[in-house]
Amino acid sequence: MPTFFSELSPIGIVLACLSILPWAFFLLGLHPGKTNKKFLIALLALGLGILSTKVILMLHPIIWPDVDFKPKKNVTMLSQTVYISFIQAGMMEETFKELFIISMGIVFAFNRSLKHWTKDIVLIGGFVAFGFALIENYVYISKDTTKVFEMFIGRTFYSTNIHLLINICFSLFLLKSNEQDKWSDKLILIAYGYVLAIFQHGVVDFFLLPGSRFGNWLSTAMFVGIWVWVVRDMRKYVYQDT
């Protein structure tokens, strides 16, 4: 344990915290409800987000063992990029984040008598994303000490927010499922939300990973598009009656 802490980079920790702080402040501040309850939910969700990173890191070598063998067929970079964007990053990350959101949501944001999700599910979704982004940002910022400033800016404005938007989008699907009467319809809608989260993650990463100007445009356009969609839905489902 002492070795673990001695290996941590203090600047990396500070910058990683700063990369999520502004967005966390606004999400928490604007969310309707009692302050104490909001804080409690946010802290727990943040912890679960951090835990989800740990789980993913733990399972990664088990699910995708690093075996040194040559595939029979040559693998192209295109298929590799698709694989990393949609499967390795998209499906893996989103599966665990969404599982944690649903698990915590059932405890803190599910009205059992009415059998519907409450608005707090959005807060849970957002803070699970922040927990995940905190660790991920720390890893990226500490990895390359020559580009700390650029990495910090990129992680703060882009990566943290895309995690946040994807998870809030999923949480909003849970809220939208309240409008369905049948359980089967509710489940189908939630499943759509999950598939959409993987798709969003995959598409944004797919265009972003190769680092081309054209890809960056598409990726940014998608990012802003998701933001517009999420804000509109947030106004309708979260902020409307407050």
Add this chain to the structure above:
Amino acid sequence: MQDVLPLEAEPRENKLNSLEKLVISGLSSLCWLSPFIGLGIFFPMGVLLLYQQNQKLRIAAFQSLFLQIFIQLILFPMDLYSLYSFETEAFLIALKQEYAGLFFLFWSFVGLILLFMEARFLIRKYGELHLFSDKSKEPSTPKMITNPRFDFEKEEWDNYEYQKIERENEEVRDAEYRKPIAVKEIKPRPSFFRTFVSVFLVWIIALVWFCCINYFFAMINTQNYSYDETMQMLDQVFKGDTALFLWFMTLLSASSLFGRKGILSILRRPYFSLYLHTKLAKSPTYDFFSNTYTRKKKYARIRERLLPGWGHIYLHRYWKGFPILFSFLLIFFFLTISIAFYSDTTFGINFLRYFGLKPGMHDKEFIPATQNMAYPISIGFLLSVVYIFSNSMLNGSLKKDGEPISERGLQSGFTNNVYLSILAHLVIIAIVLIIPITIQRQSAKKKDISKQHYQPEKMEYYFIDPDIPDEVKDLNGGVIAGTETPNQKDGIKIPDNDPADQGKVKGYVKRVKGKKLPRTYSNYISARMRGPENFMEYWKRAPHPYSCVVAYTITTDGEIVDVILVEGSAYPDQDNLTLELIKSMSPVMPPPNVKGDVRVTELFWNGSIDPDAMPTPLQKDMVLHFDGRYMEEEF
């Protein structure tokens, strides 16, 4: 009456709570920062779409969007010109280096004119400039008030029937908002001298502030930056779009010293148009014979004619509008690529490289195919069909404008979804045909060839001379790229921040301006190499001075194999990067008119073309070849 128009922040915006104010300020800042953090035009567009009430935020988004588009319209043609060939690229680099001061003066002068226009408008409106307002004499009027002498009837927006539209808007009935108009006070206009001095002062403040920001970024980006080097960097500040954006941003913030409370005067008209158009589109049409509907129809049609899909988006039919818009843009992109490749292969490769892309197929299949005129014609025809079809579909959308906006989502029917389907197919075609530079195929066969490399005694080399014959058909022929060095001995000192990132600096030969030389295989290889060079930041990362020699074989299939380091430098990391760079180029177009494989020996260096400056005899010879590259056919 003009003050009821949404050209300034509304008083009710002050009623927001502190957190909401913080959100608005944060979003405004992000709008201005968007070009620097990679969000570009998209973020301000998103803000305009989302926030339709808060004028302060909308003004920030609109100004940022307008500036970014304006700058791109100016700079993109220059970028396109520099992509056309190595000569045009060298010409533009030289122009930017030699006339950086002139560009600086030009844009500074544009800024000065802009400030004068702003001052003129504010004096007409308020009778004074904030900079010289004597507050001590008027303690009761801390804010500037509208000058009743300002002739609103002559203002440009009286054509918009604003009174009628504003009557519909309950927000403008706010009595508080009308207060400034009620004040009857005529102020004497300031003298020309006072106006001139205040404008000049603000201009100087903007310039100093701009230089300070640049200096600050230069300091944090470069360690041990000397005064001379910083000055040299400042000379070149006007070479990028972000620098130009920063200048206008500084100018805008400085112009607020005049007392400007809202949008820049020259943008008032377009902003007001946007305001009216957005207002009209907000609600569904109830009376199809009304004046409102006629105007809405007109605005939608204008948009659709300018850019297919935009008219549908204006009518809140996003599921129809966005697929049409993206399909049109993607087909237009295909058309420009096909024209670029048809006009010149090197231009086509450079054009794709500009976007960080390359052909997704093997060059030997892709490049010959692009020489067929049928492709640009058929793509142009497809573009016309999309244009005509989307314009005709707009009539259908207009007829159904009575539909509630919340119900204008994804709808069934062929015409409602055909563009979604077209877009999906176009995306697949785009992914197959044009892919990012970093993506590459694994070579199917890798031959272990270890053949002879560069042998000076067998070579028929020639010195670079401005009198290059017009017909150069050899593999080694090419067009001189790079920048000029003053003389053979001195070379050129390459600043860290500079175009040295473009690659090698050419030496004592005279630059051949405007001389048309045939495109050759060596030129093609140089163009192909630019993509990975830029992506890997090869020249940016290279130490100064750096030189190494590598050898590689281009097979008759265009595969690059047997890449080896012939002479390394004192920087093994950079040498490895050089080998990676060569490998990442594969596959390339097969060499023309050869029966066997081609062995290439190439010098990578970032100094001048000066044999005396090279460390080894081999490099002394190699430096005199076109792009330091020698190609020989293997038998």
